[in-house]
Amino acid sequence: MNAGIDVPTIERFGALYIASARLKSMSKWRTIIAAVDIGNPLFYLIAVGIGIGVMVEQGSGTSGTNGIKYIAFIAPALLANTAITGIMDETVFPTIEGFKWRKLFFAQNSTPITGRQIALGVYLAALCRALFSVIVYYILLLAFDVVNFGISILLVPIAVLGGGAFGALMLFAAAKIEKEDQFFNILGRLVIMPMFLFSGTFFPLSSMPIYLQPIGWISPLWHATELGRESAFNYGISTTMVVVHLVFLFTLLVIGLVLATRQFERRLSK
Amino acid sequence: MSNPLISARGLTKKFGDFTAVDAVDFDVAKGESFGLLGPNGAGKSTIMRVLAATSQRTSGTVEILGKDPELFGPLVRAHLGVVPQQDNLDGELTVTENLYIYGRYFGLSKKFISNKIEELLEFAQLEEKRDVKVEALSGGMKRRLTIARGLVSEPDILLLDEPTTGLDPQARHILWDRLFRLKEQGVTLVLTTHFMDEAEQLCDRLVVMDKGSIMAEGSPASLIKQYSSKEVLEVRFGSDRNKEVAPQLATMCERMETLPDRILMYTEDGEKLLEKITHAGMHATTSLVRRSSLEDVFLRLTGRTLIE
Known part of the structure; x- marks a missing residue:
């Protein structure tokens, strides 16, 4: 062998090789990705934020949203949700594809690249997509005058963190399941939709009956939304709760990644 | 055999209660073309996945280039070219993009890979298809591309799992010709097949497998002489x-x-x-x-x- 293969270097940077390959594939879909990731939350922002916002503010002013304009109230949630759906697309589909549909992971794993690096590479690329979409969406929020440029820039990393926490779990779930049809049904109807509606997205979580509030408590979307509101608008949550939100999201992220990398290794070495 | 490149002793692989490979022993020498001949389900592909340093064995010992593939997976795989039974190219990417990305997984430099791609396109007779998306290629072309991909890192050992299954006779002959050239260049080949003509054409030595066990071992000629x-x-x-x-x-x-x-x-x-x-x-x-x-x-x- 005289190709000059440097295994220690691959052991250090393998995940980046995978991520760059994923980004290359993704870039072929960039128009659709941009349209979905930006268009979808933009529709919500206009229809709900402006449309329903008029009614909300006619009814109770901004008393229900701690003095924040309704459109600004929902903006951090929509931003975090953009990150979540973007990351979900880039973890779930490539993972099922990689193990089952086109078996690309097995090709990658026949090189010095390990299962762990494949998992991390897919994840990193998904984070990149989320970051891209969130930044573009944040610029739109500036353009719509929903937020002012400044400390509100924190909305971007917070949204990506929320997406990252959820995405790590999705990476594990997608590597674990064998029958993807049922998985998609359950994921779309029983996870994504309820999470979007019941995470304090369009109204404060506390205004819901107590027995529905736990959906929010376990939802990365709620934690990211609350953090976003606090950082951009001084929403008025306690420091303790800020810590709780951060710890929750980071814990989810770490657990998700540990489980996912282990599952990738396991499934590839069968 | 002194200093074999591959050595397996008592290699066993179970999936639950099912024993796919049952205490198999064999060696492969440098520069040799070694075949595993047997019907579907004989355990050939399972052995190949163990030799590819991906699948974990249940028991027994395996050494590839003197190292246990389970302990030194990345290091062993750096020396292998793997051609799986089912092509797992990226259909959305072009021929050259597939070769390039795969080369990057070995940490090879852009310059090295670019030069190598020209050589491999010629070898695989795919010069005219270089910028074509892989999903548009014929079965034979995909197969040749998968083999070319396995060679991008200049491996010491090329593992081929049923290289010509599903190909028409003409495509098979082209492929055999390419593999024969590799053999002449001194690349160690390990291949599985259920085609006896393929085994006779390409293998210096082979084992006949059935139901996870080796039934006989030798050169094609000596096996025929001994058993027929x-x-x-x-x-x-x-x-x-x-x-x-x-x-x-x-x-x-x-x-x-x-x-x-x-x-x-x-x-x-x-x-x-x-x-x-x-x-x-x-x-x-x-x-x-x-x-x-x-x-x-x-x-x-x-x-x-x-x-x-």
Whole structure:
């Protein structure tokens, strides 16, 4: 062998090789990705934020949203949700594809690249997509005058963190399941939709009956939304709760990644 | 064998209660072309996945280039080229993009890969398809590209799992020619196949496998010599009469196999045997004298044909 293969270097940077390959594939879909990731939350922002916002503010002013304009109230949630759906697309589909549909992971794993690096590479690329979409969406929020440029820039990393926490779990779930049809049904109807509606997205979580509030408590979307509101608008949550939100999201992220990398290794070495 | 590149002792792989590979021993020497011949389900692909340093064995020892693939996976895989049974190219990318990305997984420099791609495109006869998306290629072209991809890192050992299954005869011959060139260049080849002609063409030495075990080992010629006669006479009397005449035919040759559609008679001189049959008043509807092949070896060892 005289190709000059440097295994220690691959052991250090393998995940980046995978991520760059994923980004290359993704870039072929960039128009659709941009349209979905930006268009979808933009529709919500206009229809709900402006449309329903008029009614909300006619009814109770901004008393229900701690003095924040309704459109600004929902903006951090929509931003975090953009990150979540973007990351979900880039973890779930490539993972099922990689193990089952086109078996690309097995090709990658026949090189010095390990299962762990494949998992991390897919994840990193998904984070990149989320970051891209969130930044573009944040610029739109500036353009719509929903937020002012400044400390509100924190909305971007917070949204990506929320997406990252959820995405790590999705990476594990997608590597674990064998029958993807049922998985998609359950994921779309029983996870994504309820999470979007019941995470304090369009109204404060506390205004819901107590027995529905736990959906929010376990939802990365709620934690990211609350953090976003606090950082951009001084929403008025306690420091303790800020810590709780951060710890929750980071814990989810770490657990998700540990489980996912282990599952990738396991499934590839069968 | 002194300093084999690959060495397996008691290699066993179980999936739950099912034993896919059962205590298999073999060595592969440098520069050798080594084959695993057997029907589907014999355990060939499972062995290949263990040799590829991806699948974990249940028990036994394996050394590739002196290292245990389970402990030194990335290090061992750096020396291997792997051609899986099912092509796992990225169909959305072009021919060159596939080669390039795969080369990057070995940490190879852009410059090295770019030069290598030209060489590999020529080798795989895909120069004109360089910028075509892989999903638009024919089966034979995809296969050649998968082999080219496996060579991008200049491996010491090329592992080929059923390299020509599913290809038409012309595509197979092109592929054999390419593999033969590699062999001439001194690349160590390990391949699985259920085609006896492929094994005879490409393998210096092979093991015959069935149900997870090795039934015999040797060069194609020595296996044929050991387990079969020089010639085979194939006769057909029509599906109803085959059974009727079988007992009488059995007395006329060393060994005989009655298949559903034809009878195989093992002998040193096929023409002479056919004459004898005709003299005895039996008229075969068709007859064929041929050289013994690995197919006959397999039939002898397992009582079954390779492709059922």
